[in-house]
Amino acid sequence: MPDLHLNDHNLPYPDTIHPIIVHFVIAMIVFAVLCDLIAYFTGKRRLLEVSWWNMVVASVAIFFAIIFGQFEAALAQPYEAVKPVLQTHTLIGWSLSAIVVAMTAWRGILRLRNPLKISPVYLGVGVLLVGLVSYQVLLGARLVWVYGLHTVPVVEATRNGAAP
Template sequence: MAYILINTFSIFSSLLPALNEKNLPWIDVIHPIVVHFVIAMALGAVVFDFVGIIFKKPNLYEVSFLNLTVATIAIFIAIVFGQIEAGLSNPYGVSRDILNYHSTIGWSLAGVLSVITGWRYVSRQSNPQVLSKGFVFVDLILAALVCTQVYLGDMLVWIYGLHTVPVVQAVREGLL
């Protein structure tokens, strides 16, 4: 039985592409590319809400809702690639903890975005020209979560160098 499992694993592993110098099976990291859509759309939604409130332009609430919808879809794509790339990143030292926080907040943010988008969808059915005060408070929480995620993601890349060629080489050579 063990022979069959080992043989099956070796067949499947031979079908997978080799990892490149960034320790990835594809050319470059995809997670940051997709996650920038989430950042732009989520923070854009907050900005459109506040601009709509300040300048009394309730049509901007519709733009905000569409941004939330795109952010909610994109965050799940970002999470899929983020989980794959995190598994291939070989984190070291404190970067393991930061990566765990980043992953946990990312999944939480997906839930928060889903709930917010659903709440916004339901509330705009009755009156799309009104934005509740509770939603404005939730906008601030959303912006804070997104900014926290950006900070943690920046630390992983710019301080700890995950998926950068020098760090991947150092890990492969056993220096880290």
């Protein structure tokens, strides 16, 4: 790796960027599914348009979240205990990118067929998507709050060869 000037978080910039982008993506996906559900059960059809655009933006933004996640994971210098969680988080992240893009394409087809109607099957898969996103959030939280990736004490311990 080239000689980067890394700070006390082991990053070349002030703090992690991945969580900022990923929280944006999480909010957009959850909000899109919520809008679809509300539209389906209440008939407020304008929410279908809101949902559609949230999924479109989430489909693009998730790739930026993954790029920064991969970069920051490499800089974290993960120790042995964290590697299984980080590998699972990475695998689910890449899987989510494919799922979100597929869901957006499916949503686009439904929108072309009838912009004022949503499929109950799509809604069910959307709820499952929110469940998978929630599990991914749990894994990401463990990486920071349990394993301390990019926290000053863990970075110092890693640099001193005393990482757990």
